[in-house]
Amino acid sequence: xxxxxxxxxxxxxxxxxxxxxxxxxxxxxxxxxxxxxxxxxxxxxxxxxxxxxxxxxxxxxxxxxxxxxxxxxxxxxxxxxxxxxxxxxxxxxxxxxxxxxxxxxxxxxxxxxxxxxxxxxxxxxxxxxxxx
Amino acid sequence: xxxxxxxxxxxxxxxxxxxxxxxxxxxxxxxxxxxxxxxxxxxxxxxxxxxxxxxxxxxxxxxxxxxxxxxxxxxxxxxxxxxxxxxxxxxxxxxxxxxxxxxxxxxxxxxxxxxxxxxxxxxxxxxxxxxxxxxxxxxxxxxxxxxxxxxxxxxxxxxxxxxxxxxxxxxxxxxxxxxxxxxxxxxxxxxxxxxxxxxxxxxxxxxxxxxxxxxxxxxxxxxxxxxxxxxx
Numbered sequence: 313x314x315x316x317x318x319x320x321x322x323x324x325x326x327x328x329x330x331x332x333x334x335x336x337x338x339x340x341x342x343x344x345x346x347x348x349x350x351x352x353x354x355x356x357x358x359x360x361x362x363x364x365x366x367x368x369x370x371x372x373x374x375x376x377x378x379x380x381x382x383x384x385x386x387x388x389x390x391x392x393x394x395x396x397x398x399x400x401x402x403x404x405x406x407x408x409x410x411x412x413x414x415x416x417x418x419x420x421x422x423x424x425x426x427x428x429x430x431x432x433x434x435x436x437x438x439x440x441x442x443x444x
Numbered sequence: 445x446x447x448x449x450x451x452x453x454x455x456x457x458x459x460x461x462x463x464x465x466x467x468x469x470x471x472x473x474x475x476x477x478x479x480x481x482x483x484x485x486x487x488x489x490x491x492x493x494x495x496x497x498x499x500x501x502x503x504x505x506x507x508x509x510x511x512x513x514x515x516x517x518x519x520x521x522x523x524x525x526x527x528x529x530x531x532x533x534x535x536x537x538x539x540x541x542x543x544x545x546x547x548x549x550x551x552x553x554x555x556x557x558x559x560x561x562x563x564x565x566x567x568x569x570x571x572x573x574x575x576x577x578x579x580x581x582x583x584x585x586x587x588x589x590x591x592x593x594x595x596x597x598x599x600x601x602x603x604x605x606x607x608x609x610x611x612x613x614x615x616x617x618x619x620x621x622x623x624x625x626x627x628x629x630x631x632x633x634x635x636x637x638x639x640x641x642x643x644x645x646x647x648x649x650x651x652x653x654x655x656x657x658x659x660x661x662x663x664x665x666x667x668x669x670x671x672x673x674x675x676x
Contacts, residue, residue, distance in 0.1 A: 394610070403590065406583060438500070
């Protein structure tokens with residue numbers, strides 16, 4: 313079973329058939345941030361409607377095809393079949409103007425998890441660095 | 445508050461020393477003695493997959509983003525008080541002419557004075573952007589950037605899971621998709637040599653790429669659009 317990499321989340325996907333990546337709908341929010349709603353696949357205010365006549369490509373019973381979602385969002389998908397890993401890139405275009413700063417959760421060097429959103433109410437200076 | 449984010453696929457092994465103790469910097473970027481890195485009193489986060497780089501379209505370090513109390517970006521990614529010294533750097537000794545070091549010092553001082561002004565004055569600070577100014581300053585990453593990040597995340601995952609040889613193909617694919625993305629290229633260089641992890645990855649590829657960029661009229665660090673900053 314392949315591992316899906318999506319927005320920093322890592323999830324073992326139920327099955328890959330051809331170009332499809334089927335994931336149980338109950339796993340979808342943790343794996344991708346999206347939920348299966350009556351109006352489509354939604355994350356916050358963004359809803360991706362399922363095109364008429366294409367429901368079978370997106371939904372199979374309680375499963376959702378993450379590859380179809382990625383394609384609909386114009387997000388590239390690359391896979392290394394030999395090592396069983398699939399990676400979905402971000403949507404083209406910036407997420408920074410006019411909206412809340414994208415949230416993320418990462419561990420510190422003692423393993424404590426920090427989310428940007430937990431510091432709401434404070435000014436935050438994100439300072440990126442690297443050893444290299 | 446400050447959130448430090450380390451773009452290091454090798455995580456603890458690469459960045460742990462920097463995160464935990466005051467160590468001498470391997471690079472002399474200021475006049476005088478090599479600076480000491482003070483132990484941070486704010487959270488330092490491990491970003492082994494470069495998630496923040498993907499979300500914020502960050503292509504080099506150090507880069508900073510200012511976010512206000514309501515979670516809105518008031519300055520999008522920009523060099524964190526860093527001047528483009530690389531094109532003036534001696535590849536053998538990493539030294540930079542004194543006049544360039546002086547200009548770099550002015551940029552750093554101006555930038556962190558601006559941060560302090562924003563902390564004190566908030567939206568009234570002349571350094572905080574309006575939503576329209578933010579929109580005018582953000583880049584719009586395209587399909588090549590998206591593909592680069594898809595390949596890079598796959599490469600970093602393979603590397604972290606012990607598939608070092610397999611990871612090389614995907615690091616190369618990320619660099620090929622977005623050749624001017626320094627976080628892709630330098631991370632690729634940094635993990636290619638196991639013995640060099642945690643060191644300044646200034647290999648011939650680094651300097652050759654930097655030289656090519658200069659020839660193409662590109663900058664290693666963009667100019668910072670802020671009152672008091674040099675225009676060149």
